[in-house]
Amino acid sequence: MSARTVDFHFDPMCPFAYQTSVWLRRVREQLGIAIDWRFFSLEWVNHVEGKKYPWEREWSYGWSLMRIGALLRRRDMAALDAWYGAIGAELHERGGSPHRREVARRLLDELGFGAATLDSALADPTTHTEVERDHRRVLAAGGFGVPTLFLDGEHCLFGPVLVDPPAGEEAQALWRVVTGMAALPQVFELQRPKSPADTARIAERLTPYVRGRDWVSIDRGRLVDLDGLVNGDTDDRT
Template identity: 60%
Template sequence: MTSVDFHFDPMCPFAFHASRWIRHVRAETGIDVDWRFFSLEEINRRDDQQQQQLHPWERDWAYGWSLMRIGALLRRESMDLLDRWYAATGHLLHIDGGKPHDPDVARDLLVRLGLDPGLLDAALADPTTHDDVRADHDRVVAAGGFGVPTLFVLGTPLFGPVLVDPPEGEAAVRLWNMVTEMLEFPRVYELQRVKGPADAAAIGEALAPYLRGRDWQSVNRGEVVDLSGLETERDT
């Protein structure tokens, strides 16, 4: 049975839609999915004369980072709990346009999952949850990664697939096969579809809930991204 380490930031719409796809693959093939973390807040953090930002682990509350600390605590109990929590958190932001990054909303979401809302406070009170998130994040960076979704398959890191309309059933498996067959060609680094106006419109429609729910500026490799044109961001 193949296993995949799926690195995500709960704030990233592209990671969430890819997670919907990988769940369909799991249902069809029985692969194991181990959920791992990655922080867009940290990878896109600026520390220069014009703008200095605290590391997310230095803040009382950091949107994605603090949520992933909850996830880290849940993962210690079971991967299934983290799976359910990420699915619910992602659905709230990226499908419903809600705000799971608001602490009160995050507590309510835990209740809706049948969990103790005090898990949020327990995660923030436990400094080792920082360590768990940072270890996952540093693994991607050390491999040369820069964003999510990043998948480790048989030890090889792959960025993507970046999609907004995840295939289901046999189509999901075909995409999985296409992605994993890249492992046969270790010097193929990137293949990107050119996006025309119809693609931009489809991406804009898919990202509309995320745009309603977010309370931050989207950033691509240190540069603020204007989403008025609704172009795909590589790592936000």
């Protein structure tokens, strides 16, 4: 198949979703595909009984950043595009902490949106509703984590999971693999086993993210728990 649009569901705290978004931006530059940015909450899908849901906190790392994104998306998809790019680079490349309110305000100012956008987004209950709607769409399709893609609005795939996003012809080659798998509905999973060397390389690549984050994976509480980081890394506060 030859998809022209991609709905990309992400949680801004997920390092793998961010790397996949970098690849997809490169595909967009080369092939002119359209990306519609959508949300999915790892905090919610991995909720632990007895802890607060993300919307029950005054400020919740990924959920609050996505509510800001929801407000920006109403203005223009390009605004959300820029917001995700900025907070993703801050955490996953520079090891900063965009999930801290003061950093989020700074980034909003740098993008020209104004720091007060944060307050406007959190004061508007419908931004919560928009994040929830995007999240439930993934669940309804049988999804469980990020990145989740909907190609041309219907073909749902989890992944690809990347740590070194390909560029140039390799980016296009991966795009052909992804769209090719979407065209084969009887194929449900294709996975590459991780050798010890692969695990070490992934851990090294995640160093900025580990430095910038303020939480541990709820799955096992280890910093390099690859399955947990893909599907279960979350804001683990009460």
